[in-house]
Amino acid sequence: xxxxGKVDGDAKLANEVRLIGRISQEPESRELPSGDTIWTFRVVxxxxxxxxxxxxxxxxxxxxxxxxxxxxxxxxxxxxxxxEVSGQLRRRFYRAGGAAVSRVEVEVSSGxxxxxxxxx
Numbered sequence: 001x002x003x004x005g006k007v008d009g010d011a012k013l014a015n016e017v018r019l020i021g022r023i024s025q026e027p028e029s030r031e032l033p034s035g036d037t038i039w040t041f042r043v044v045x046x047x048x049x050x051x052x053x054x055x056x057x058x059x060x061x062x063x064x065x066x067x068x069x070x071x072x073x074x075x076x077x078x079x080x081x082x083x084e085v086s087g088q089l090r091r092r093f094y095r096a097g098g099a100a101v102s103r104v105e106v107e108v109s110s111g112x113x114x115x116x117x118x119x120x
Contacts, residue, residue, distance in 0.1 A: 016086070023044075081117050087108040
């Protein structure tokens with residue numbers, strides 16, 4: 001579920017992400033140094049036309065799945081599938097090559113395939 005809170009009366013704070021887009025490459029499983037296994041994939045979504053960056057028409061957004069049930073679904077997804085995912089934006093910190101690095105990704109809490117990729 002999304003994290004929400006109230007601030008200054010009726011104004012609400014929220015961390016909610018909903019993407020509908022195409023999987024750019026096969027989802028992959030990774031084991032973290034902690035022993036946790038995650039599934040990662042990239043969703044490509046169209047970008048609204050803008051004068052600031054007219055040459056960039058899509059965004060490729062990194063997604064990660066931690067939940068056991070959802071991991072079973074994601075392992076059946078393929079490059080080219082159109083999916084809908086919901087979750088929260090997270091910044092994850094870890095060490096790579098002796099340096100501290102961070103990555104911003106969508107932590108997916110639910111997802112489904114809207115349309116399977118056509119083969120051939």
